[in-house]
Amino acid sequence: MTKFREAAFVAIEDVRLQSSLEGATGRFRSARETALAELPDSDEMRDHFKRLRAATLAQLALHLETFAANAVKAGAQVHWAGNAQEASQIVLEIAQAHGVELAAKSKSMATEEIHLNEVLAEAGITPVETDLGEWIIQLAGEPPSHIIAPAIHKTKEQVADLFSQESGKPLSATDIPQLTEEARRMLRQKFLTAGLGISGGNIMVAETGSIVLVTNEGNGRMVTSVPPVHVAVIGIEKIVPDWNGAAVWLSLLARSATGQPMSIYTSVITGPARADDPDGPAEVHIVLLDNGRSQLVNTEYEEALQCIRCGACLNICPVYREAGGHAYGSPYSGPIGAVVSPLLFGLENYPALPQASTLCGACLDVCPARIDLPRMLLALRAEEVKQNLLPWHERKAEETAAAVLARKRVMGLSTKTLRVLQRPFVRENSLRVPERMNPGNGRKLPALAKKSFHQLWKDGEV
Amino acid sequence: MSETKTVALFTTCMVDQIMPEVGVATVHLLRRLGYEVAFPEAQTCCGQPFYNSGFQKETANLARRTIEILEPYEAVVLPGGSCTTMIRLEYAHLLADEPDWLRRANELAAKTFELSQFLAREGVELSGDATPSASSGQAATGQPITYHDSCHMCRMLGLKEEPREALTAVGYTITEMAESDRCCGFGGLFSIRMPEVSNAMTADKLRQAEATGAHTIVTADPGCLMQMRGLAEGVEVKHLAVALEEVTR
């Protein structure tokens, strides 16, 4: 059994998890629909956005260079990281150079991807997540299970338990304001003492060298302005040439993600504090993370780089809604996770993910960049066949079946034989086999009909 | 109709082997509407199961074979949205590097239709009697039905209205479920590669369908039909062709 299947099974059996998942994704889905309907023509806007993303990625190197030059001009320091290790090393060195003991983090998928928290902790630096959801799962010692709602799998009771433990006083799950108040009090301390603020970045705007960061809790603004040093780790694909493009991006991002016309906080960071703009950190570092991304440029998977990590495809995905995010075994879950995890972290490490889909196409329907995820899942499956990554018996079975179906006569003979063989097991048009032998796992399997349509036709019974 | 038009039936392998009554219903319905139905007997499978598993070489074989068998006909009708999608849209991708086959694939695609798509295109006037006194099944009790949109049919072929219009024309009342286009959990081999997830999806689908109070779920895809029947208990799952045929006798 694949790891995905095993973990999904655990999730399906977990009644509390199922109800949190269904509740939260359902709220996201309906909010998204309402928010998109408010736009004059959201379909046209998504088409436009798709063209913008494709055109930008077609000249990725150029835009990155413009961004870097303008960021440096604004006083930021730009670092290029080829892989995860290089990226976390860069952040670690910045922290060590400033003698940092405590780092405050705002939510960032890129730092999840490079396992930054582990690297910092190993070097004796304490990273504290300040996004409420991220903090919850950090306290629980778990990875995120949703791109924008990392603790989507947790119930409020579980959160109350975690917060009670952390604060040392009993907190009730029914008093949400008290829970958040307590979290605010505990986190505020961290902001004030942290020597380093670490964030991700939603958009890099090349024309001004700015980073745009959206949050709903304001923690992003604290992380990037209170500590004396700020490091942002951003995937190289999150770039747009100019502010016009950024405006479209922002308006689709919040609507697709949480169904808000705009996130509560949209911060723009252009370099550190300076004489004419004295607020903010003394140093701003931007780590541009490649980690397999540039390899996708000019391939059939380039489209995956258009993703803006809104999470809409997770909320609609019927597989994600049953399996939950942890089953994917990657910071990126859901349909986009099933595509980018094998692409960025190795198909051999995620052999089950391209299969974790019925190719229903619901993700393509909702994606703000209209990324054809089903097409890429198909391409990855073909890649698995090419690289011989399927179990031997599956491969043989498929090849044999295809060979049989390619010859009408052989097919007729084989199905005739099967009709005889199945006889002892047929009850009311279903195959009844001992449950442990049932590949449908409790689902009734259909029997072959007494006569095929071919036979009925030949016998003049149609 | 001035002269009789001949349409070829592509049953799909699942209908051929597991639910031939769906093929029979399709033929009867088409004949009743004045069409001559041909059944090219060399047909087997459109190749979709292999395509979806990544076996492109094997699929291309089946695709070329299917094109050869079906291209002599004026029109091809399938009682299944997913296999129609395969022929209408995917063959062209699959054979993109073989110009001659690509042309033939495109020609076939243009005249291949899912059943309700064909009926809508031809503008046939359906009438039936899915009312309390009519023939058999749920129609006989006058209960509302609910319609499950199969994924490829509604998203890739854009057929949402067509099956509903056909059902309504023959007298059914459709009560819509919460997410009629939510996947039933089949996904071909997915349903046995990941049966736990697949069954959980089906259970949710059935819950939403049953919540409408309908006793019959109608769907146009043999795959969805088989999947839902595998777990359905209090509710009957019926193919569109059968639902249409039995009240237009």
Ligand code: SF4
């Ligand atoms: S693939 Fe599309 S829908 Fe999914 S997270 Fe990315 S942008 Fe959002």
